[in-house]
Every structure is written in structure tokens, then in C-alpha cells.
Amino acid sequence: MLSQMNVRGLLFDPYNNAYIVILRDEEQSDMLPIWVGKAEASAISFALERIAPPRPMTHDLMKTILDNMDAKVISTVITDLKDNTYFAKIHLLFGDSEFTVDSRPSDAIAVALRTEAPIFASGEVLHKQNSEELERWLENLKPEDFGKSDV
Amino acid sequence: MAETNSLISLKVHGVLVDPNTDTQIVVLRDEKNAEVLPIWVGTAEGTSIRLALENVIPPRPMSHDLICSFALHLGFTLNKVVITEVKNNTYFSTLFLSKDGLEKSIDSRPSDAIALALRAQCPIFVTPEVLERRGSDDLDTWLSKLDQKGFEQPET
Numbered sequence: 242m243l244s245q246m247n248v249r250g251l252l253f254d255p256y257n258n259a260y261i262v263i264l265r266d267e268e269q270s271d272m273l274p275i276w277v278g279k280a281e282a283s284a285i286s287f288a289l290e291r292i293a294p295p296r297p298m299t300h301d302l303m304k305t306i307l308d309n310m311d312a313k314v315i316s317t318v319i320t321d322l323k324d325n326t327y328f329a330k331i332h333l334l335f336g337d338s339e340f341t342v343d344s345r346p347s348d349a350i351a352v353a354l355r356t357e358a359p360i361f362a363s364g365e366v367l368h369k370q371n372s373e374e375l376e377r378w379l380e381n382l383k384p385e386d387f388g389k390s391d392v
Numbered sequence: 393m394a395e396t397n398s399l400i401s402l403k404v405h406g407v408l409v410d411p412n413t414d415t416q417i418v419v420l421r422d423e424k425n426a427e428v429l430p431i432w433v434g435t436a437e438g439t440s441i442r443l444a445l446e447n448v449i450p451p452r453p454m455s456h457d458l459i460c461s462f463a464l465h466l467g468f469t470l471n472k473v474v475i476t477e478v479k480n481n482t483y484f485s486t487l488f489l490s491k492d493g494l495e496k497s498i499d500s501r502p503s504d505a506i507a508l509a510l511r512a513q514c515p516i517f518v519t520p521e522v523l524e525r526r527g528s529d530d531l532d533t534w535l536s537k538l539d540q541k542g543f544e545q546p547e548t
Contacts, residue, residue: 278436279435279436280434280435280436280437281436281455295482296482296484296501297499297500297501297504298501299436299455299456299504300455302459302487302498302501303458303459303462305499306459306487306498309489309496310462310466310468310489312462312466326451326452328452331458333462333465333466335465335466340465340466342458342461342465343461344453344458344461345452345454345458348453348455348458
């Protein structure tokens with residue numbers, strides 16, 4: 242059972258010096274926070290804000306390579322959560338065949354935003370992630386923690 | 393683009409951390425160790441290059457490992473990368489990919505090109521023009537000041 246997710250934004254987590262990508266399902270009933278590094282957050286933020294950097298960033302290059310090879314990103318799926326690590330798959334269409342490539346969710350999301358491919362999360366992942374923990378964490382956030390994604 | 397026979401083959405000598413800025417420096421050398429080309433890269437790119445140099449397999453695929461996975465699944469190969477140009481301290485490079493005998497060239501930053509070349513074990517070239525324009529006097533002074541301990545990977 243897959244739910245389609247939208248990227249709602251990026252938060253800075255000052256306690257872990259990392260960034261959190263917030264994914265929500267279309268009905269806004271489920272939320273999936275994914276902790277990512279600074280470079281990955283920056284790659285996602287550029288795509289969200291439609292900023293074209295002067296030189297191609299790694300995920301822009303990824304898209305250019307896929308375009309040149311006539312491969313299309315069909316979808317990306319956040320598939321699993323094990324020991325606080327999220328797993329994702331990128332589904333590619335190439336010729337008449339479909340290929341599934343293992344990736345980190347941060348790469349999958351950065352590619353999906355650039356190729357306008359949908360992002361899904363498996364029911365297991367949504368079930369496993371402890372939203373209570375996130376809510377407690379969000380309550381402690383101060384307004385100034387919501388940065389303008391200056392990454 | 394220069395002819396292939398005038399291109400100079402480079403090896404990645406190591407990755408240094410620039411203590412003054414939040415950047416890393418990839419040091420490339422030619423085979424005779426006569427030429428040095430330092431390229432400033434971001435932290436993520438520097439880390440990715442260092443992982444490949446040290447043959448470290450991270451628990452989860454990094455972005456450049458993912459590109460190599462794409463290559464494996466889609467059946468294309470990275471034949472070479474060429475650092476083609478330097479303009480206003482920005483280096484430009486080109487990836488040469490091939491699939492079924494058809495070659496495609498793709499513009500990239502040198503950091504991505506080097507990170508991919510190390511993983512695909514393909515050669516890294518530079519044009520003579522880039523080496524000439526690098527300003528070697530400043531570089532020697534700069535390199536001599538660097539703490540040798542900054543070299544994570546002194547010999548490759």
C-alpha cells in the first residue's frame with residue numbers, strides 16, 4: 242500500500258546540525274520526516290525553490306545523464322525504515338524495461354523534484370515512523386528555527 | 393575542445409581540507425609529477441572523492457554511487473572525463489559517456505567528474521590551456537604553506 246507524498250518543506254534541526262525534509266500525504270493525514278545532510282538539503286531546496294545554479298549540481302547532472310540516456314524516472318518510493326535509516330527506490334523506464342535502483346531517500350527526493358516524478362511512501366514506513374516523537378520535537382521548535390533554507 | 397592527443401592525463405593525488413574556508417581541495421598531478429592542479433570543491437564533493445580514493449563502501453549509496461548504479465542498470469559506461477576550461481576561477485569539465493557505441497558528452501563540475509571517474513575507474517584528463525592558466529607561482533607558495541598533515545592520502 243503506497244501513499245503519494247508531497248515535499249512540504251525543509252527544516253533545520255539545530256540539535257543534530259542536520260536538515261529535515263517534511264513529506265506529507267495528499268490528505269495531510271500522514272507526515273514523514275527524513276533527516277538529511279547539508280548537501281542533500283541544499284539539492285532539495287534548490288529544486289523546491291526552482292533555483293538554477295550557475296553550474297549543474299550533482300542531481301542536475303544526474304537528470305542530464307538520465308535524459309541523455311533516454312531513461313525516464315517513473316517514480317520514487319520510500320520503502321523501508323531500519324535503525325533510523327530510510328531506504329528508497331528509484332523506478333526508471335528505459336526502452337521497454339523498468340529498472341529499480343536502490344538509493345537514499347535524499348537522492349530519490351532530489352531526483353524526483355527535478356524530473357517531476359511522484360514520491361511515494363510504503364505503508365510500513367508510515368506506520369513505523371514514530372510521529373509522536375516528531376510532534377514532541379516540533380513543539381520545542383522556536384520560530385527562528387524555521388530558516389529560509391539558507392543552505 | 394582540444395584533440396585527445398594533446399590532453400594530459402591526471403591522477404588524484406589526495407584531498408586536502410582548506411582550514412580557512414568550508415571547502416576541500418582536490419589535488420591532481422600528472423604522471424610525471426611535474427604538474428599540479430588543485431581544484432576547490434565543496435565538503436560533500438570532497439568527501440565523496442575521498443571515499444572513492446580510499447575504496448570505502450558507505451553503508452548507503454552516496455549520490456555518485458547512485459549515478460554508477462544508473463550506469464550499471466542502463467548499460468552505459470563513463471569512458472573519460474576532461475577538465476576543459478577555467479573561467480573566473482571556475483573549472484569546467486566534460487563527461488564522455490557511451491552506450492552501444494554511441495558517445496555523449498555532458499557538461500559537469502570537475503568535482504562530480506572526478507568523483508565519478510574514480511568510481512568508474514576511467515581516466516581524468518586536462519587540457520594544456522587549463523594547466524597554463526592555473527597560475528603556478530601562486531600555487532607553489534600556497535602549497536608550501538600547507539600543513540603536510542592536511543594530506544589524507546599522500547600517495548596514490
